[in-house]
Amino acid sequence: MPKAESAELQQFRSEVANWLQENRPPLPDFPLPQSFTEVGNNDQFEYLRDWQQKVYEAGYLGMAWPAEYGGGGKPQEYQDIVNQEMVKARTPLMVNAVGLSWAGPTILTHGTEEQKKKYIRPILSAEEIWCQGFSEPDHGSDLGNVQTKAVKDESTDEYVLNGRKIWTTLGEQAKHMILLARTNPDAPNKYAGLSFFLAPMNVDGVEVLPIKKITHEYGFNETVFTNARIQADSLMGKEGEGWFIAMTVLTFERGVTGGQAGGNLMEIKNVNDVYEVAKGLFRDGRPALDDPSLRSQLIDLFITERAHRLHNKRMDHAPLLVPERAAGMGLFNKLVMSEDRHKLAEFAVRMQGNAAALYADDTDAVAGGLWQHARLAAFAGSIGGGTTEVQRNIIAERVLGLPKSR
Amino acid sequence: MNFSEAPLRIDCSEELGMLTDAATSYLRDNSSVERARELAETETGFDSEQWQALAEMGWLGLATPEEFGGSGLGYPELAKVTELMGRYLFSSPFFATTLASQALIASNNEDAKMQWLPEISSGAAIATLALMEPHNSWEIGDVRATAEATATGFKLTGEKQFVIDGQNAHLVIASALFNGNPALFLLDADHLGQIEQRAESLTHHARRSTRFTLDGLELPKSAKLADGADAQKILGHVSSLAWLLLAADSAGTANGAIDLTAEYTRVRKQFGKYIGSYQAISHPLVESAILVEDTLSLVYHAASIFDGSLKGESEIAARMAKTRSEEAVNLAGARAIQSHGGMGFTWECHAHLYFKRGQWNSLSFGDAIHQRRHLADLML
Numbered sequence: 029m030p031k032a033e034s035a036e037l038q039q040f041r042s043e044v045a046n047w048l049q050e051n052r053p054p055l056p057d058f059p060l061p062q063s064f065t066e067v068g069n070n071d072q073f074e075y076l077r078d079w080q081q082k083v084y085e086a087g088y089l090g091m092a093w094p095a096e097y098g099g100g101g102k103p104q105e106y107q108d109i110v111n112q113e114m115v116k117a118r119t120p121l122m123v124n125a126v127g128l129s130w131a132g133p134t135i136l137t138h139g140t141e142e143q144k145k146k147y148i149r150p151i152l153s154a155e156e157i158w159c160q161g162f163s164e165p166d167h168g169s170d171l172g173n174v175q176t177k178a179v180k181d182e183s184t185d186e187y188v189l190n191g192r193k194i195w196t197t198l199g200e201q202a203k204h205m206i207l208l209a210r211t212n213p214d215a216p217n218k219y220a221g222l223s224f225f226l227a228p229m230n231v232d233g234v235e236v237l238p239i240k241k242i243t244h245e246y247g248f249n250e251t252v253f254t255n256a257r258i259q260a261d262s263l264m265g266k267e268g269e270g271w272f273i274a275m276t277v278l279t280f281e282r283g284v285t286g287g288q289a290g291g292n293l294m295e296i297k298n299v300n301d302v303y304e305v306a307k308g309l310f311r312d313g314r315p316a317l318d319d320p321s322l323r324s325q326l327i328d329l330f331i332t333e334r335a336h337r338l339h340n341k342r343m344d345h346a347p348l349l350v351p352e353r354a355a356g357m358g359l360f361n362k363l364v365m366s367e368d369r370h371k372l373a374e375f376a377v378r379m380q381g382n383a384a385a386l387y388a389d390d391t392d393a394v395a396g397g398l399w400q401h402a403r404l405a406a407f408a409g410s411i412g413g414g415t416t417e418v419q420r421n422i423i424a425e426r427v428l429g430l431p432k433s434r
Numbered sequence: 435m436n437f438s439e440a441p442l443r444i445d446c447s448e449e450l451g452m453l454t455d456a457a458t459s460y461l462r463d464n465s466s467v468e469r470a471r472e473l474a475e476t477e478t479g480f481d482s483e484q485w486q487a488l489a490e491m492g493w494l495g496l497a498t499p500e501e502f503g504g505s506g507l508g509y510p511e512l513a514k515v516t517e518l519m520g521r522y523l524f525s526s527p528f529f530a531t532t533l534a535s536q537a538l539i540a541s542n543n544e545d546a547k548m549q550w551l552p553e554i555s556s557g558a559a560i561a562t563l564a565l566m567e568p569h570n571s572w573e574i575g576d577v578r579a580t581a582e583a584t585a586t587g588f589k590l591t592g593e594k595q596f597v598i599d600g601q602n603a604h605l606v607i608a609s610a611l612f613n614g615n616p617a618l619f620l621l622d623a624d625h626l627g628q629i630e631q632r633a634e635s636l637t638h639h640a641r642r643s644t645r646f647t648l649d650g651l652e653l654p655k656s657a658k659l660a661d662g663a664d665a666q667k668i669l670g671h672v673s674s675l676a677w678l679l680l681a682a683d684s685a686g687t688a689n690g691a692i693d694l695t696a697e698y699t700r701v702r703k704q705f706g707k708y709i710g711s712y713q714a715i716s717h718p719l720v721e722s723a724i725l726v727e728d729t730l731s732l733v734y735h736a737a738s739i740f741d742g743s744l745k746g747e748s749e750i751a752a753r754m755a756k757t758r759s760e761e762a763v764n765l766a767g768a769r770a771i772q773s774h775g776g777m778g779f780t781w782e783c784h785a786h787l788y789f790k791r792g793q794w795n796s797l798s799f800g801d802a803i804h805q806r807r808h809l810a811d812l813m814l
């Protein structure tokens with residue numbers, strides 16, 4: 029039988045729900061991003077940063093992180109409840125996503141006492157925004173091949189950075205970057221030459237150049253390092269441990285393991301949202317939902333959504349898992365979630381008929397053009413954080429035991 | 435109703451954990467692919483010693499109340515055993531017999547329960563349902579056969595098709611219209627002796643089913659299991675359980691196909707590389723695994739909330755599982771054949787066994803097109 033929630037947790041749940049209702053910020057007069065990767069201007073950023081700060085101050089973020097670094101020191105169940113209630117209440121998202129979900133847990137795992145003391149609290153309070161400097165113009169999926177150089181200057185106890193990182197989400201707002209750079213070009217293999225840095229962004233020689241996205245918005249950047257000098261203690265772990273630490277980051281980023289601070293990182297639209305829109309639509313002079321083909325497609329979306337909502341519940345029960353795949357179930361998350369978003373948005377656009385041609389800023393657009401935007405934004409999920417193709421490679425190799433594709 | 439936020443649950447009892455271990459080892463040890471192939475060539479399609487073994491393990495009355503000689507377990511347990519039977523291509527009248535005993539259990543006919551359920555649980559009686567007819571309809575209760583009252587009982591007319599394990603059965607529960615509504619009749623060995631069953635030739639050659647005419651068959655009054663609302667209830671119960679169990683079997687069958695394919699792609703080389711390193715081979719296999727995981731989540735949810743009723747969550751959940759299972763097993767089965775190349779096209783290669791079992795499961799009791807149409811009417 030499913031574990032019933034204790035009276036204490038139930039009480040907590042209703043406290044959270046009430047707090048969210050009473051404290052959620054009023055809707056702004058500009059559109060809010062649906063994901064942290066879509067923060068395109070300062071108004072959006074400040075609105076979301078203030079909200080995260082408020083949530084943290086209320087004690088609802090990082091609840092399961094150690095209290096000595098600014099966390100709540102409580103069991104994970106509490107944060108899970110907050111996360112669920114946030115999704116349910118559809119409160120605005122947590123903007124410091126890179127800090128909360130990958131830099132933070134990685135620092136807690138591999139960082140020194142000093143690093144934890146210095147970085148964790150401002151991550152939670154959104155005072156210090158983080159970005160991720162992994163991808164480069166020439167090396168994305170092949171992350172192990174990145175070439176940005178970090179050369180130690182023993183005389184000043186600094187590292188000197190040269191190279192280019194790209195697709196840096198929140199790069200303009202960020203105070204720090206988790207940076208993967210090459211300290212030893214002569215290492216025995218491409219991985220062994222990499223090191224991991226907690227690098228400051230506001231130093232000379234770091235230039236952040238915004239890039240316009242297919243959605244017509246900004247939100248990611250190219251970060252150029254030209255003789256940028258950072259203190260030697262920005263290094264996390266030892267020289268040569270960069271790849272190992274980067275892999276930890278990716279398991280957090282892809283939701284393979286828990287340990288993230290919590291909060292909602294994107295506004296999750298569900299199939300029922302699309303259904304509600306569909307009910308008001310006409311195609312070819314008839315209600316869209318009279319069309320057997322659309323009905324059938326919508327049902328498939330409901331089935332997929334339900335299956336994926338159920339996975340977490342089934343994961344609690346070993347006898348209901350396929351033994352050979354049980355350990356690797358977490359590796360499916362990223363792939364499945366990003367592909368689900370594609371399918372949902374694609375249907376939501378297709379069902380509109382010709383009206384689907386109107387984009388988000390047209391006053392006649394169905395549902396404010398939200399789905400036209402979502403249809404494009406869905407690619408952020410299937411490209412960012414490791415592409416769908418790369419995720420399939422990983423599952424093929426690690427879960428199904430197939431030979432390496434490279 | 436907001437289906438995106440409907441509360442969902444999956445239950446797993448302690449017994450289910452033990453049963454999973456026991457069933458995995460029994461089926462792995464007793465149902466090799468070679469054994470499944472041998473049985474497919476026999477007339478009955480199953481091994482009667484194994485049938486007795488299932489009875490001894492309590493599987494033939496797995497979800498039958500203990501007062502009728504059953505094990506008194508639930509639908510998740512039934513689904514698990516069925517899933518593993520699919521995984522190991524186990525052939526037996528288990529599915530047919532389980533559905534027939536569930537028809538009895540869902541009825542109010544205590545005499546019939548007392549007479550048949552203990553015999554079924556003990557392995558003495560194999561039972562099945564005769565619901566399908568040549569007019570090719572999966573709609574529940576779309577029956578054309580009729581039963582007319584006579585002085586001593588009933589006289590039947592009409593045709594039955596896809597009577598699963600009809601040739602092996604000691605009891606056939608057949609549907610026929612009585613006073614204009616579907617009713618269910620118990621055909622025992624005596625009655626079955628009076629009709630001539632033709633064994634059907636199926637694409638899934640390991641399965642057994644029959645076609646026969648009911649014309650002229652006379653039954654005593656006691657042969658009526660249920661009519662009116664009772665019969666409707668039973669038909670809903672067995673149909674929705676069939677969706678659930680077929681989905682479970684398909685999930686297992688698809689897993690068998692995935693394992694077979696994965697194994698081959700680890701050893702077969704072309705162009706100097708293992709074929710599993712080609713993404714055109716590996717990625718569809720990943721997609722198959724994803725669809726199987728979907729199916730399993732839907733199956734165990736459906737089993738956890740199953741109550742045999744129509745029009746509510748139980749029906750929706752079972753139909754969803756059936757729908758997704760078809761996609762899973764169709765892809766996994768097809769990829770198994772294709773990924774073996776020319777070898778995959780041979781009778782000797784095991785791939786087609788999984789493909790055909792999956793196809794049979796998909797077609798029985800309503801395919802995905804049928805299920806989605808019903809789901810749309812239930813949900814939209």
Ligand SMILES: Cc1cc2nc3c(=O)[nH]c(=O)nc-3n(C[C@H](O)[C@H](O)[C@H](O)COP(=O)(O)OP(=O)(O)OC[C@H]3O[C@@H](n4cnc5c(N)ncnc54)[C@H](O)[C@@H]3O)c2cc1C
Pocket residue numbers: 065159160161162163164165166167168169170194195196197198248407408409411412413414415416417418421433434713
């Ligand atoms: C919205 C968004 C936000 C991002 N934010 C960040 C960020 O903050 N920090 C950061 O460091 N990066 C970020 N990224 C970058 C992202 O991680 C990379 O884009 C991604 O890893 C792919 O690398 P690439 O762009 O170089 O594409 P490539 O690696 O060049 O891939 C091109 C195509 O080839 C395919 N391909 C590549 N290798 C294989 C293979 N082995 N097998 C099969 N197919 C293959 C890919 O799937 C893709 O379809 C972001 C990307 C997006 C879209």
